[in-house]
Amino acid sequence: MAEHRYDPQEIEPRWQQVWADEHTWEVSNDEPVDADDTSYVLEMLPYPSGEPHIGHLKVYSVGDAVAHFHRRTGRRVLHPMGYDAFGLPAENHAIRTGQHPRESTEEAIRSFQRQFREWGISIDWSRELSTHTPEYYRWTQWIFLQLFQHGLAYRKDAAVKWCPNDATVLANEQVIDGRCERCGHIVEVRQLEQWFFRITDYADQLVEELDTIAWPEHVKTMQRNWIGRSEGAEVTFRCEELGIDYPVFTTRPDTLFGATFFVMAPEHPDIERLIEGTGREQEVRDYVNHAASESLEERGDADKPKTGVFLGRHVINPVNGEALPMYVADYVLMEYGTGAIMAVPAHDPRDYAFAQAYGLPIKRVIADPDGSDELPYTGDGPLVNSNPDFDGMYNREALDKIVDWLDREGKGHRSVNYRLRDWLVSRQRYWGTPIPIIHCPVDGMVPVPEDQLPVVLPDVTDYKPKGKSPLAAAEEWVNVTCPVCGGPARRETDTMDTFVDSSWYFLRYTDPHNDQRAFDPEVANRWMPVDQYIGGVEHAILHLLYARFFTKALADLGQLDVREPFERLFTQGMITKDGAKMSKSKGNVVSPASIVDRFGVDTARAYTLFIGPPDQDADWSDTGVEGMHRFLARLWRLSAIAADELPDVPVPDDLSEDGLRVVRKAHWAIDKVTNDMDQRFAFNTAIAAVMELINEVRPERRGDADAGSVRFALATAASLLFPFAPHVATDAYHLLTGRRVWEEPWPAAEQQFLEADTFELVVQVNGKLRDRVEAPADASKDRLLELARSLPNVQAHVDGQQVVKEIVVPGKLVNIVVRS
RNA sequence: GCGGAUGUGGCGGAAUUGGUAGACGCGCGGCGUUCAGGUCGCCGUGGGAGCAAUCCCGUGGAGGUUCGAGUCCUCUCAUCCGCACCA
Numbered sequence: 001m002a003e004h005r006y007d008p009q010e011i012e013p014r015w016q017q018v019w020a021d022e023h024t025w026e027v028s029n030d031e032p033v034d035a036d037d038t039s040y041v042l043e044m045l046p047y048p049s050g051e052p053h054i055g056h057l058k059v060y061s062v063g064d065a066v067a068h069f070h071r072r073t074g075r076r077v078l079h080p081m082g083y084d085a086f087g088l089p090a091e092n093h094a095i096r097t098g099q100h101p102r103e104s105t106e107e108a109i110r111s112f113q114r115q116f117r118e119w120g121i122s123i124d125w126s127r128e129l130s131t132h133t134p135e136y137y138r139w140t141q142w143i144f145l146q147l148f149q150h151g152l153a154y155r156k157d158a159a160v161k162w163c164p165n166d167a168t169v170l171a172n173e174q175v176i177d178g179r180c181e182r183c184g185h186i187v188e189v190r191q192l193e194q195w196f197f198r199i200t201d202y203a204d205q206l207v208e209e210l211d212t213i214a215w216p217e218h219v220k221t222m223q224r225n226w227i228g229r230s231e232g233a234e235v236t237f238r239c240e241e242l243g244i245d246y247p248v249f250t251t252r253p254d255t256l257f258g259a260t261f262f263v264m265a266p267e268h269p270d271i272e273r274l275i276e277g278t279g280r281e282q283e284v285r286d287y288v289n290h291a292a293s294e295s296l297e298e299r300g301d302a303d304k305p306k307t308g309v310f311l312g313r314h315v316i317n318p319v320n321g322e323a324l325p326m327y328v329a330d331y332v333l334m335e336y337g338t339g340a341i342m343a344v345p346a347h348d349p350r351d352y353a354f355a356q357a358y359g360l361p362i363k364r365v366i367a368d369p370d371g372s373d374e375l376p377y378t379g380d381g382p383l384v385n386s387n388p389d390f391d392g393m394y395n396r397e398a399l400d401k402i403v404d405w406l407d408r409e410g411k412g413h414r415s416v417n418y419r420l421r422d423w424l425v426s427r428q429r430y431w432g433t434p435i436p437i438i439h440c441p442v443d444g445m446v447p448v449p450e451d452q453l454p455v456v457l458p459d460v461t462d463y464k465p466k467g468k469s470p471l472a473a474a475e476e477w478v479n480v481t482c483p484v485c486g487g488p489a490r491r492e493t494d495t496m497d498t499f500v501d502s503s504w505y506f507l508r509y510t511d512p513h514n515d516q517r518a519f520d521p522e523v524a525n526r527w528m529p530v531d532q533y534i535g536g537v538e539h540a541i542l543h544l545l546y547a548r549f550f551t552k553a554l555a556d557l558g559q560l561d562v563r564e565p566f567e568r569l570f571t572q573g574m575i576t577k578d579g580a581k582m583s584k585s586k587g588n589v590v591s592p593a594s595i596v597d598r599f600g601v602d603t604a605r606a607y608t609l610f611i612g613p614p615d616q617d618a619d620w621s622d623t624g625v626e627g628m629h630r631f632l633a634r635l636w637r638l639s640a641i642a643a644d645e646l647p648d649v650p651v652p653d654d655l656s657e658d659g660l661r662v663v664r665k666a667h668w669a670i671d672k673v674t675n676d677m678d679q680r681f682a683f684n685t686a687i688a689a690v691m692e693l694i695n696e697v698r699p700e701r702r703g704d705a706d707a708g709s710v711r712f713a714l715a716t717a718a719s720l721l722f723p724f725a726p727h728v729a730t731d732a733y734h735l736l737t738g739r740r741v742w743e744e745p746w747p748a749a750e751q752q753f754l755e756a757d758t759f760e761l762v763v764q765v766n767g768k769l770r771d772r773v774e775a776p777a778d779a780s781k782d783r784l785l786e787l788a789r790s791l792p793n794v795q796a797h798v799d800g801q802q803v804v805k806e807i808v809v810p811g812k813l814v815n816i817v818v819r820s
Numbered sequence: 821g822c823g824g825a826u827g828u829g830g831c832g833g834a835a836u837u838g839g840u841a842g843a844c845g846c847g848c849g850g851c852g853u854u855c856a857g858g859u860c861g862c863c864g865u866g867g868g869a870g871c872a873a874u875c876c877c878g879u880g881g882a883g884g885u886u887c888g889a890g891u892c893c894u895c896u897c898a899u900c901c902g903c904a905c906c907a
Contacts, residue, residue, distance in 0.1 A: 218824050218902080225823065225903050232907085250907060263907090302821085302905045331905045341907050349821090350905055419906055540902080610845070612832060617900090621832070627845050630860090675836075685834065688844035695844090700862070762840050767888040769840055793874080807887050813839055817887045 004640040006633035008600020012727040016120050024742065025122040027076050029511065029523050039075040040527045041067040042506055042566075044535030044543070045082045048108035049089050052115050054575050054582065054608070054620065055536070057592045060121045061605040061724070062572055062614050062681070063534045067122055068723040069677045070531075072746040078527050080509040081116060081123045083109050085132035087498045088166060088182055091431040094463045101431040101463070105132060115593065119601050120726055127512045131433075131501035136508065138454035139518035140501055141436040143550070145447045146557055148437070152198045153425075155445065159267060159334065160424055161296065162190040167465030168428045169194055171497060172421050173226075173542045178297030186295045195426035195435060195494065199549045203227050203418040205563075206548060215569040216615070219540045226541050228419025233403045235412035237262060237315035237342065239326070242274065246315060249337035249417050252347065253406070254399035257386035258365035259342040260355065262315045262324045263308065266291035267334035271311070274326065278312030284328060291330040299330060306331055306354040317342070318411040319402070320387065329354060337417055345376065352376040366395050423546065425497045430463050430470040432495030440482035440489035449483050455491070469493040502543055503550040506530055506565055518559070525561045533566035540571070570681055573617040575608065590620050602725035603629040609683040609724050632728050635694050635721065639714045639732035646707040658703035659710075662696055666709075666716040667753035669693040673720045674749065687724055693717045711736055719747055762813035763788040765797040781808040788814040 019025065043063035046056055067079040083105075090101035090108075109130060116123065129136055147153040161170045165185035169192060174181040199206075207227050210220045232251035239246060246262075264271065266288045275284045287309040291299070298304070308329030315324050324342070331350055332341050345355035346364040352375060355362050367381045368374070383390045383398050390398045406412030426435060434455045436448040448455055458477040460470050471493040472478060482489040504518070510527040511519040535543075544566070551565040574581065577588040595604040607628040612618040651663060672689040676682035695701065697713045705713075715736045722729035722741050733741040761775040761784060771791045775784055785806055788794055794816070801818035808814050 221824055222902055228903085228906065230906075248907080252907080300905075304905080306905085329905095331907095333906065336906045343907085348907070350907075353905095417906080419903090537901085610832095616826090618832070621846065624832070624846055626858095631845085633860095679836075682836090684832090685844080688834075691844055698861095760840085764839085764888075767839090767886095772840070796874095805887055807839090809839060813888090815839080815887055 004637045004644075006636040006728070008602060008632075008728065011636075011731045012118075012120060012600055012602065015727050015730050016117060019120070019122070020117070023126070025077075025079060026124045026126045027078055029526075031076075037075055038078070038527065039067075039070040039532070040078045040506075040510075040530045041070060041532045042078075042080070042509075042530045042534070044533070044539060045084050045502065045505055046112060047084045047087060047089075048105060048112050050108060051111055052592060054590050054592055056112075057119065057604060058575055058608040058614070059534055059536070059572055060116065060119065061608050062570070062683070063532075064121045064605075064726075065609065065677070065683055065723040066532050066534070068726065068742070069746070071122075072722075072742070072744070073678075074745065078127075078509065079122055079124055080127040080129075080512075081121075081125070082127075082129040082505055082509070083112065083131065084498065084502050084505075085109065085130045086137075086432045086495075086501055088429065088431070091429060091463055094431070100459070102132065105431075118596060119592075119605065122726070127509050129505065129508055129512050131498070131505065132431075134454045134456055135515070136505075137433040137457075137501070139508065140433045140496065140504070141448070141453050141455060142450065142518055143504060143554070144433075144496065144500070145436055145450070146559075147197060147553060148447060150557060152201065152553055153195060154198065155193060155195050157191065157193040158196075159189050160192050160194055162188045162192070164188060166429070167467060169424055169426065171424045171499070171542075173423075173545070175296065178295060178300055186297055188295060189292070194424050196422040197425055197549070199423045199546075200418060200420055202549050202552050203229065203420050204416075205552055206420075206545065209548075209552075209564055213564050213567060213569070215566075216571055219537065219544070219569060219571060222540045223545055226420065226545065230417045230419075232415060232417065233406065233412050234338070234415040235342065235406060236318060237324070237340075238318070239274070239313055239315045241313055244270070244273075246270075246340050247338050247412075248340050248342050249415060250342060252344065252399070253402050253412070254383065254395040255344040255347045255365055256317065256319045256342070256402060257383075257390075258344040258346045258363045259317050259322075259324060260345060260361045260363055261343045261351075262326045263329045263332045263341050263343050263351075263354070264311070264326065265332040265334040265339040266328055266330055268328070268339045271328060274311050274313050280310065280312040284309050284311060287328060294330070306350065306357050308354060308358070318406065318409070325360075327354075327358075335421060336419065347376055347378060349376050349378070423497075423549070425500055426494035427497055428465055428467065428469045429495055430457075430460060430465075432498060433457075433501060434471065435492040435494050435496055437492040438480055438482060438489045439492060440485060440487065442487055443482055443484040443489075446482055446484050446489070452483075457495075469495060471495070499542055499546050503546045504554070506533075506547070507551075507554070507560070521559050521561070524559075528560065528562045529565055529567045532568050532570065534570045534572060536574070537571040544569070570615065572614050573612075575611070575618055575620050577620045579619055595625060599625060599629045600632075600727070602632055602728045606632065606687060606721075606725040610687045612684055614681050614683055631691055631694070632725055634698075635690075635714075635717060636728050636732050638694065638697065638699075639718060639736055642707075642711055642714055643735040646711055648711070649706075649708045651708040651712045652706050655709060656704050656706055659706040659708075662702055662705045662713045663709045664753050664756065665693050665696040666713040667749045669720060670716060670747045671749040671754060674746070677723070683724060687721070690717050690721050693720075716747055719744060759811055761787060763791060763794050764813060764815040765794060766817055767815060770794050770797055777811065779810075781810065784808055784810070784814055788816065 041063055043059045067077050070077045085105050090105045093104050094101045161175050163170055163180040163185055165183045175187050178187055180187055207229050230251050233253045234247045234249050237246045275281050308327045311326040311328055313326045317324055343351040345351040345362040365385050367384050368377050369381045380395050383393050383395055403414055434457055436455045438446045440446050458474040460474050463470050478491050480489055480491055507519045507524050511523045547565050552563050554560045555563050577590055582589045607625045669689045673686040676686035694717050697710055715733055718729045718733040719741050730741050757777055758774050759777055761773050763771045771793045773787055775787055798818055801820050804819050805817040
């Protein structure tokens, strides 16, 4: 007989060809579906750049395992693929080389396509999409217009984050520690007119509806923190000198009586008006100008000493009529609350630092129940120095009473504030979806009529950003006639943030070739929500928040029934090398292609799943990969030999002792793998269980096991391994049974083989393991005790002692408690 | 500062409901196969004592609850991640 050598380079393309020829993984929208029988498994779409890296291999290995498991447990699975193709790296490459971003991007897409096919991922290729194609971005533009027409997209002049290196504005979410998320350059603040999506309208829902989805707790927490919901009150302070009311937001109205000054943000629009005629104009202007010149990083440093300038005006504290001096200080932010605060130095560390620096009064109004006099005190306690009505009252109770009282007096009311800001979506860059708006001197901002979509991205020769979009140079494209009045008008030249493209792609997959609309709501509702979404934690805020916002907005616009896009989320950990993130500059990159060349893709895929719990970071080990290859080779070789040399007979009814052991192990493995797949994402232990099964049928271990039971155990191992290493599993299963494993239902463990007639009884004395003994599974408690006491080593520890207590856990152990 | 997570052999990790700590894999040691070799197969492998049976110690640290704790409770240390002048 031919030598039995595992040859992945032959096996893998052979089965990939079958799947491609037969369109095995495609699902049609024409077949009627029952929601219970369908499953939508989705990995975050890749940004195509260069070659796929090991992280891609891991996500798609995880996703494919889930997709295969869902299919074989009787569901129709939607498992599509696409590309997040717009974005800065391709554009920066174009600036350096002059190569059109479309060319370099499509080159990368071809490379991704080729590798995903070589990886044997079970993708429905008939639904493939890319966000940079007019067929796709036409509908991105359409959604933009829907949002615009419903007031959810708007343009306004605002202080925005600007990256001088990338020469574009950024969303708040794209600024990390005062630096550009993409290039790491220090971000500036500029006053510019920009496009925003009104995501803050959904702040409340975005927090509350987190409770309805099965996401990892840390991701939910990150979203909650980002949205930053605070409950408190808005309280009005009046500047009598000018007759102007200044509302402030505070989470601590219980400390109102302790307010001793009032602070405004340097950007507050009323500063000029307030200082006029006070003689303090120059000093204040110098301070405001200095604050404006600071970078976000400098300004945002909480450890920086507090600075500020007196404005020469006062406001009245509504609870006691005291006049409080007004200051301008850069620790107050214009973007949060009302851009002005009441300062309570006794109970706020920042106000305390400011009061110390400027010699302002500090008035304690909440006592420390522990009797400490230390300030600032931010804890709870009874009110003091406030007002006879409230003094002595516990502060949390007083808080409500004070707000009620302000409300009755018309001086304040309950209020909720969010840290979340509206999503700034316009970018002054070329390689993105054009914003479908026309600016007309007569009619203002006019949407491009739907029948004129898409607004196709024109070709330009110079991609270099010059503070405005490179599109502005495409004069022929920019100059249009106004759709309303027919007069001369100009197109919007900004493009959209690429996160807009990826905020709805999961809907397009459900109906990818529809040229009448973005998607048919009836079809989308059939598949949505995504049953299992898989991706990296780095998207915990940006993408996942935006996609949730889009889904809610589209639902409100009547396009969709679901309000949450991703029912379950799984965030996979990073694969590192020598403890560090892989990067070209560190030279520690493991390329999937090199692993696939050496060992085949099954080894590479199974290893990324076996390396550790898939949600945790794991370090790549070259010898670990070899171990996985050894295991797959052993599984295939044992199967091939068994197929050749053992008679093709079923599992006999009267199993030999060895045969029974092997069959039991197979059923144990079925039970274990099924549980690990279904209940949790424990692929590492699932694969370990298959390894145990294979170890049990190695020739030197299986003894006199019947041919039928050996074949059964091997076929079961192949069947269970299929979601992780589909090619070798398919081939081994086919050799043994002549059938296609992907068409077989997931195996079911039979109870009779899960339960043995005997078990190993563990015997403890005083909780310490002293011996073990084989015991009948149906033995009574008394019988187990009797068995336990008969053991010599147990007797040695019990003799001469007084037995205090005897614990019997049937099927497990006996514990004899003694006292000397 | 606030919030979240994680600490188990030489290494990655397992232990699903409080019940045999260390499954599975890597590495290492020994033996075998091979002319030789990265190969392949078998056996062994937490630490300590002992010829051995066996005993003692052992899940970051200190206490506690329990017949019994990696698992539950209190305190504590370390590491990682997110947010952070958000009133």
